[in-house]
């Protein structure tokens with residue numbers, strides 16, 4: 534089997550790549566950081582990996598990535614690249630948010646659609662989209678990030694139902710962890726108040742459940758319970774709770790005037 538993993542240069546995507554290689558699956562690693570790509574290739578073995586540096590914020594680069602790989606018999610697509618930004622909607626720079634929408638939504642959308650068409654034709658393949666527990670809520674002080682993850686959850690769930698009705702054997706699923714210890718916080722400018730789970734654990738959990746055919750993958754009983762409770766709560770109550778959760782992460786930053 535061959536997998537394409539986006540966001541393979543760091544955190545969850547890097548650990549999912551390690552997990553797949555440990556199961557004998559070859560991996561095409563992508564990310565922008567060429568040094569990290571080269572490092573991971575030497576760790577995992579050149580015979581088991583290939584690397585394509587790619588900025589998924591660029592729509593054309595997403596299509597070019599697909600075109601490079603469309604004849605390589607990719608069996609598994611893991612859409613893991615993504616990032617967040619902390620702050621009030623009024624203050625976060627528009628460019629940061631549009632970049633985020635490009636990586637967290639547009640790239641996931643493009644790669645899912647293009648690979649899914651091929652997978653459906655041959656009636657096999659796996660697509661795992663990495664969203665977040667944030668995908669089930671609105672997230673004051675991280676509004677765009679939460680909204681992007683909600684898009685990924687909803688799109689994946691809808692595709693699942695369409696495939697089920699076709700009787701397709703292609704798998705689609707969505708991974709929705711709570712906090713995971715990675716570089717995410719530093720890049721987003723936040724500190725988690727609760728300790729995250731280990732990235733290696735999250736990666737193994739995701740890959741195990743993907744091969745079990747699970748649609749929505751959420752590690753941790755407490756996280757499952759918390760998401761369930763917040764979804765049942767009245768919207769304004771859930772918003773207040775989400776705001777307080779975010780606010781405990783620190784003082785929202787004042788960004789430079791645009």
Ligand SMILES: NC(=O)c1ccc[n+]([C@@H]2O[C@H](COP(=O)([O-])OP(=O)(O)OC[C@H]3O[C@@H](n4cnc5c(N)ncnc54)[C@H](OP(=O)(O)O)[C@@H]3O)[C@@H](O)[C@H]2O)c1
Pocket residue numbers: 539540541542543544545546563564565566567569587588589590613614615616617636663664665666709710711712713714715716717718720729
């Ligand atoms: N950590 C958490 O608590 C947590 C919880 C729930 C969900 N998630 C989700 O898990 C995914 C992975 O995040 P992580 O926690 O592993 O964070 P991370 O360590 O910061 O890794 C983010 C990855 O995304 C890639 N990326 C970002 N912008 C990109 C771009 N423009 N083009 C190509 N690649 C890009 C980065 O690669 P380069 O910098 O090399 O481009 C990096 O490999 C994200 O989608 C995140 O939303 C994280």
